[in-house]
Amino acid sequence: MFASAFLAAADRPLSPGFEHFYNLEYTESISSFRAEVAAQPNSPDSWNHLAQALLYSEMFKAGALESELVSGSNPFVRREKMNPSPEVAKQFDDCLNKALQLTEDRLSKNPKDVASLYSSGVAYGLRANYNYLVRKAWMDALKDATNARKMHNRIIEVDPSFVDARLVQGVHDYLVGSLPWHTKMLGFLAGFRGDRQEGLRNLKLVSEEGNLAKYDAKVLLAAIYRRERRPLEALPLLESVSQRFPRNYLFKLEMVQMYSDAGNKQAALTILDRVESLKKSNAPGASLPFEKIWFYRGNLLFWYRDYDGAIECLRRVTPDTSALDLHTAVVTWMRLGQSFDAKGKRKEALEAYRQAIKTGPQTDAAKESQNYIGSPWKRLT
Incomplete structure (x- = not known):
């Protein structure tokens, strides 16, 4: 869940790589971001973009992008292990290592470089998700997530109006607030007590006022509302992102689950009818x-x-x-x-x-x- 906080959507037109990314077209997205890396090899953002496309492509193949995989029984911090190929794993590591190296070099010259702080937090967040989903190294994942939080805290200290940085704070607060007390005693969590409600407030703020991460906040809020059995609050968020990214059929399937959870069987079946009709007509995005x-x-x-x-x-x-x-x-x-x-x-x-x-x-x-x-x-x- 944590890495979902580190994508790059906004109301402004997206790059081709991100249009493909948000519409589940990962082969095209990866190709686009490889071209971006070739054109801008000294940009940490380029390396982060490629890393997240590689990671999410593997998550998609494993079914890990579906919030609870319809069983509704998995705890918040539990997920079956993913097994990317050694080649993909190396590419992902290389991308993040390059992004972190570039940001460290820039921050050594200017510790208040907001763009580099943001990129560094993105890289740590993506690595947190990888450690969790692939390596099943929960403590390493939590440590990286905390490092991401620290980087984005520094952004708020420099520029309190940078709303997007509050997404990481919100996710981290919610995550840490969901942990048992003995886990919160870990040394690297010193100073972070976690607060689920404060986390939700920050996510809601970004979903309404964010620039770089508005859609990410909406998706995260919808996933959290589902886990908290608040489907009626999740549905408008899913409807919004589904309209913006119509070829992403997962948003429609999540709406099916939300209507089902809300007790509206007919609305859920209506969406499934629509999805099946799109599939039969070979409509764009009906690739499921x-x-x-x-x-x-x-x-x-x-x-x-x-x-x-x-x-x-x-x-x-x-x-x-x-x-x-x-x-x-x-x-x-x-x-x-x-x-x-x-x-x-x-x-x-x-x-x-x-x-x-x-x-x-x-x-x-x-x-x-x-x-x-x-x-x-x-x-x-």
């Missing part, structure tokens, strides 16, 4: 596989206790899950098993659970499915 749409529909119907409808949709997905990220593929099998259990079809349920375990043995959904081998799934509420 049909299997993803059918999964979302089946998952929605499952939560609304329409188990027959859920089974019909999920059975359309299971013949070939290769187009899905691993988590979604495993959850598809688990939801199918749960739906069969709800209908009293134990044999079919067991087959589905075993497929979930076989598909991704180390995933949370596979481990949950293992529990249902011994005893049928039962809805608690």
Whole structure:
């Protein structure tokens, strides 16, 4: 989540690299940012842009850009490990090392260089996300996130009107405020108690008045509101970014989840109908596989206790899950098993659970499915 605070969107026209980036077109975005690096090799921003495109491309492939991967069960600081190729990992490290070297050189000459402070915070934030998602080095990630906070604190000291720097403060306050007390005792967190509400206030400020990070603040707020079960507050934010970046289908799928959480089944299904219609017409940006749409529909119907409808949709997905990220593929099998259990079809349920375990043995959904081998799934509420 933390690295989402370090993108570069604004109301002004975006560079081609960022237009592609925000519309999930990562191959084109990476190509554009490579050209930017070649043209401006001494700009730390160029290296940061390429690093974040590389990172988010891997996150997208792994399904990590979907806020809770529709299960709604993962804790705030928990996420399955990503596994980028050694080549991508090296490129990412090289980009951030170059960005940090450039900013350190500039800050050694002028410690109040706001642009370099901002770029340094961006690099630390991206590395925090990498440490968390790829290396699973939680303490290193938190340390880098804190370094990003310190850099952007210095911006506010120099220029209190630099609203965008408050995004990092907001994310850090919310994150630290969500930690258990014993973690807050770590030495590098000295002076940072964390305050979830203050964090939300800063994010809201940037979403309304920011320049470089306005859209990022909206996305972050929507993700937080979802985790806090405040879907009606998330929906206007998602609608705003969806209109600005119409080829980003994840925003539409997040709206499906928000309407579902809000109890508006029909609105959620209407959006899915629209997404499927765009896919059938080969509209720009409708690059998601049909299997993803059918999964979302089946998952929605499952939560609304329409188990027959859920089974019909999920059975359309299971013949070939290769187009899905691993988590979604495993959850598809688990939801199918749960739906069969709800209908009293134990044999079919067991087959589905075993497929979930076989598909991704180390995933949370596979481990949950293992529990249902011994005893049928039962809805608690």
